[in-house]
Amino acid sequence: MTVLQSPFARKLGAFVALSDEEMSALDKLHSRRKVFPAGRDMVLQGQIKQSAYILASGWVCSYKLLSDGSRQIVDFQIPGDFLGLRSVLFRTSDHNIEPVTRVEASEVLAKDLLDTFDKTPRLVTAVLWAASRDEAMVVEHLVDIGRRDAKERTAHFLLELGARLKLVGLGSTLGYACPLSQYLLADALGLSAVHVNRVLRELREAGLVTFQHGQVEIHDLDALVRLADFDKAYLDHDGPLLT
Amino acid sequence: MTVLQSPFARKLGAFVALSDEEMSALDKLHSRRKVFPAGRDMVLQGQIKQSAYILASGWVCSYKLLSDGSRQIVDFQIPGDFLGLRSVLFRTSDHNIEPVTRVEASEVLAKDLLDTFDKTPRLVTAVLWAASRDEAMVVEHLVDIGRRDAKERTAHFLLELGARLKLVGLGSTLGYACPLSQYLLADALGLSAVHVNRVLRELREAGLVTFQHGQVEIHDLDALVRLADFDKAYLDHDGPLLT
DNA sequence: CGTCGGGTTGATAACTTTCAAATTTCGTGG
DNA sequence: CCACGAAATTTGAAAGTTATCAACCCGACG
Numbered sequence: 001m002t003v004l005q006s007p008f009a010r011k012l013g014a015f016v017a018l019s020d021e022e023m024s025a026l027d028k029l030h031s032r033r034k035v036f037p038a039g040r041d042m043v044l045q046g047q048i049k050q051s052a053y054i055l056a057s058g059w060v061c062s063y064k065l066l067s068d069g070s071r072q073i074v075d076f077q078i079p080g081d082f083l084g085l086r087s088v089l090f091r092t093s094d095h096n097i098e099p100v101t102r103v104e105a106s107e108v109l110a111k112d113l114l115d116t117f118d119k120t121p122r123l124v125t126a127v128l129w130a131a132s133r134d135e136a137m138v139v140e141h142l143v144d145i146g147r148r149d150a151k152e153r154t155a156h157f158l159l160e161l162g163a164r165l166k167l168v169g170l171g172s173t174l175g176y177a178c179p180l181s182q183y184l185l186a187d188a189l190g191l192s193a194v195h196v197n198r199v200l201r202e203l204r205e206a207g208l209v210t211f212q213h214g215q216v217e218i219h220d221l222d223a224l225v226r227l228a229d230f231d232k233a234y235l236d237h238d239g240p241l242l243t
Numbered sequence: 244m245t246v247l248q249s250p251f252a253r254k255l256g257a258f259v260a261l262s263d264e265e266m267s268a269l270d271k272l273h274s275r276r277k278v279f280p281a282g283r284d285m286v287l288q289g290q291i292k293q294s295a296y297i298l299a300s301g302w303v304c305s306y307k308l309l310s311d312g313s314r315q316i317v318d319f320q321i322p323g324d325f326l327g328l329r330s331v332l333f334r335t336s337d338h339n340i341e342p343v344t345r346v347e348a349s350e351v352l353a354k355d356l357l358d359t360f361d362k363t364p365r366l367v368t369a370v371l372w373a374a375s376r377d378e379a380m381v382v383e384h385l386v387d388i389g390r391r392d393a394k395e396r397t398a399h400f401l402l403e404l405g406a407r408l409k410l411v412g413l414g415s416t417l418g419y420a421c422p423l424s425q426y427l428l429a430d431a432l433g434l435s436a437v438h439v440n441r442v443l444r445e446l447r448e449a450g451l452v453t454f455q456h457g458q459v460e461i462h463d464l465d466a467l468v469r470l471a472d473f474d475k476a477y478l479d480h481d482g483p484l485l486t
Numbered sequence: 487c488g489t490c491g492g493g494t495t496g497a498t499a500a501c502t503t504t505c506a507a508a509t510t511t512c513g514t515g516g
Numbered sequence: 517c518c519a520c521g522a523a524a525t526t527t528g529a530a531a532g533t534t535a536t537c538a539a540c541c542c543g544a545c546g
Binding site: 392393434435437438441456 | 502505
Binding site: 015046064066067068070071072074085086089090091092094095114117121122124125127128129131132133134135136138139140141142143145146147148189190229233234241242 | 258289307309310311313314315317328329332333334335337338357360364365367368370371372374375376377378379381382383384385386388389390391432433472476477484485
């Protein structure tokens with residue numbers, strides 16, 4: 001067992017107990033380190049032969065554009081997350097990926113990924129698990145937008161982000177650094193930026209949570225959890241299922 | 244190559260060219276045929292050790308309940324779809340699955356699934372692909388709810404359902420049989436049933452599409468596609484990527 | 487010093503829900 | 517074949533939520 005695991009390897013290891021060989025196959029995927037400035041898309045909707053990425057630092061968002069110019073952010077990715085799996089598995093990408101901040105990521109070529117799958121098949125199962133966990137998050141996001149009003153929705157979103165960041169050591173129950181603008185938040189929550197602003201004010205004035213100057217501070221976790229009907233079960237999964 | 248492939252095998256074959264051995268491993272998963280009456284849940288949120296299912300006939304929906312009693316339907320599954328993968332991969336299910344009609348399905352025990360993965364690893368890749376395709380649908384659903392108004396949303400949903408049914412031979416560009424009530428539609432679209440009713444009337448009166456008596460009839464496909472900003476790219480993927 | 491991208495606020499308009507009450511459809515037993 | 521009750525659909529009116537439009541403020545930055 002390597003001492004210096006990548007966050008990505010650690011995540012997969014949570015589901016499949018990885019051998020040294022599998023671990024080193026994962027390490028090889030990290031060889032093409034790249035840097036992306038904030039704002040310039042890494043992956044484009046409709047484009048073919050895209051790469052995947054393993055995020056080392058920074059935040060990105062994946063989103064879809066509609067023909068009327070509006071956009072929906074599907075998810076944010078944080079360090080340790082795997083991006084663009086669908087861009088590789090399908091011939092053409094069905095979404096865009098944009099760095100929210102400056103980003104460091106390892107590019108994973110489609111061929112390298114498929115080769116790795118071929119040589120170390122248990123890694124496929126691990127990736128399947130990781131993909132399912134991502135899907136669970138998208139599903140929760142769907143529920144959020146479909147059945148919660150703006151206040152509950154925003155609260156839920158901030159809690160989820162906090163829980164995810166905590167898992168990778170980037171936040172605590174008290175708060176976390178959050179580089180998102182209210183516009184990004186709006187596009188993720190399916191609201192207008194103006195309304196997000198009002199909702200954040202309400203949450204702040206109610207003493208629940210503040211989001212200012214790139215910092216989320218959770219002042220009343222219990223009340224927030226209650227308001228948002230937040231259940232983090234879909235995020236944690238203890239101990240490897242496959243040994 | 245077997246002549247009588249299951250719809251599920253055919254679907255996986257669209258991504259990975261399957262050997263006879265892999266094909267027969269898939270067939271073995273179909274041995275526990277079961278029947279479920281409409282309305283009684285097959286899988287329950289929070290329950291552990293659930294099975295997965297391969298749907299042979301009938302429709303089911305997967306949904307989440309909120310503490311205030313409202314629910315959000317995440318997706319409908321139609322014959323050939325694989326259900327409850329996440330219930331197996333995670334220890335406990337994060338969603339409910341309810342048959343919309345009488346349903347015939349093959350139960351797939353967690354152990355059998357993982358054994359199959361172990362013995363025929365390429366099937367894992369195929370399942371990963373299928374899961375990614377499902378995720379793409381959930382993502383599109385998310386965009387639908389987040390950024391389209393009720394009319395566009397409903398139109399998009401009816402088109403997507405049609406496209407999916409056409410893929411398995413259960414519908415055409417002209418229409419399809421649809422066993423969903425307006426309540427189910429509402430829970431899927433994040434609307435109230437009353438509003439769904441009004442929107443359906445508008446679509447009908449505009450001469451675009453009718454949904455009555457369990458039958459969806461598409462009267463003006465072009466206009467509907469334009470209204471909904473529908474792009475079925477996320478649904479078709481021609482020819483196996485892995486050979 | 488001027489511009490520009492956030493953030494903030496108010497007023498108004500648009501969309502959707504909720505509540506309440508018909509009306510229709512459908513399965514079942516007589 | 518008909519009657520009946522339950523479930524689904526339909527419609528209107530009123531209330532609530534969120535978007536849009538239009539300013540204004542502020543700090544960063546060239």
